[in-house]
Amino acid sequence: MSDTPSHAPVRSIMPKWVRGPQDFVGGIALMAIAVFALWASSDLQGMHGFSFGAGTAPRMFAGLLLGLGFAVTVVGVVTEGAHLATYAWRGPLFVSLSILSFSLTIRPLGLVVSAFASFMIAALGTPETRWRETIIVGICLTVGCSLLFPYALGLPLQLFPRFLVQ
């Protein structure tokens, strides 16, 4: 993960006393997760006698995470550290959309349509995409997967849209 600490002069939105924004934000986020987990497991039964209830271990780990998150935050305040890395929007957005479209369409539309459409959406994730070759590769991949998963591996995948099959 060598590219993580980007040393580009990022406009800092952090107050001056935060010396390592990367750890500071990371620690706070961990604490937030821990608090969320504490809330989510608050309705579970705790210790009774000396046997654990369902909620004991989750709360224990959440408590630990809260403490560790706090420690990471403190490290972010006290020691000089990396700036916040810059996020790209294009890759994450289209890869997520592609995954989402796959999961929404695989049941009703079947593998062929779903895989091809998601391939095209994922390809939007980079400006370098050249459409003609992408379409060709997309078709090849779809055909390959349609042969590999249901036939060669015997997995129960539906290939074509439901309304066509019935």
Place this chain on the structure above:
Amino acid sequence: MADLFSNLALGFGVAFSPINLLLCLIGALVGTLVGVLPGIGTIATVAMLLPITFGLPPVGALIMLAGIYYGAQYGGSTTSILVNIPGEATSVVTTLDGFQMAKQGRAGPALAIAAIGSFFAGCVATVLIAVLGAPLTKLALAFGPAEYFSLMVLGLIFAVVLAKGSVLKAIAMIVFGLLLSMVGSDIETGASRMAFNIPELADGLGFATVAMGVFGFAEIIRNLDAGAEMDRDLVQQKITGLMPTKKDLKDSFPAILRGTALGSILGILPGGGAVIASFAAYTLEKKIAKDPSRFGRGAIEGVAAPESANNAAAQTSFIPLLTLGIPPNAVMALMVGAMTIHGIVPGPQVMQKQPELVWGMIASMWIGNLMLIIINLPLVGIWVRLLRVPYRLMFPSIVIFCAIGIYSINNAPVDVVLAGAFGLLGYWLIKHDFEPAPLLLGMVLGPLMEENLRRALLISRGDWTVFLTRPLSAVLMATAAFLLVLALLPSLRKKRDEVFVESET
């Protein structure tokens, strides 16, 4: 001793059946194929290919998965040498001298030595597994819940100490993983925990789902960031003269021996694994070399030692899994996932109840290594051509392949969405310099730890000192505490950082 031979004979009998040989071959080939692709590490490879083993019988599935694992390992070193892109973390150090050798037109010998070193290490490690397997299993039977819990604590601490970067953040990631493992149903009471009434979460988060997210999808997204910067300065000249010279062999032989020894030891330790083994082997070679300045300029020992070490470690890391049922690293954690899907609970019982499974897998490792050396040297040309496939075409294919893979585990679209969410989480973790590997390890060990903690406390009637009063458990806990203190000491920290910095220069 007689046991050992009869066990091995049983194993080879299983592994040499035509169908298992074929599965081993396919596994090694596919593993290499995916391992060669830059940006997809061993963990992602195994996670990605996990679904294709579902339809197989358990022995075949495990043999194939093991093949995929060391195939991926070997594929990573091929790209390190030829194009200076380590396919995985384990082959980062191989780039230092391997790529220099390739530039000098000695790619052939470098690849050959890497393969020979790996094969030798594989042979030694296979024997080691066979020898250590039975006695360790006996030891495992003496373990009670308190010992198991302490052992897992020790393993996690090892993972932290040997991981790259901040100790504190690595521990935080482990605890985060433990917390994630709590999602789902409680083992004893069956109460639904943090599942928010989502039926797909009732069984907990799948390892494969999380692994594919934080390793597969997150890596893709991160590589897209880098975008056009990912230029690949390929070694364009033809690879001629595959065979190493006599001098090469003479130079590299002791290095292979040392690498194998170091790798075997580090592999057995929980949390250790192949990455640290290759770094340590390289550092050792550099330390004891008569002329350390040759390193980084194409010294053949700099390829031989780390390659042998990572392969040895990759294989010996099966020992804790097969004997104690405790996965020492993230890849082994995925193997546990695969075993569970096939209804096998890893641990000492497996070795006794299903010897053909365990010994078949061990024997197939040796066969797999032999296959790697036979198939890969002639196929180097094809692997190089594969690298010329531009990333803009490769990444959508990987996304789709992963998506289909996750979907096919449970036929659940929600799993795909979850993996996507974990992909974004993984991207965020990378951006904040949190390592995802300890997270996965924590997630796998979570339920085991909880169960053993509960049992230990129940048996001791709520007495927390049980972990310190039982001698074996106390030793394990003391070792863990000692290691943690060591890791936090400034002097050792500096050394540890040095080892890792070396890889980035």
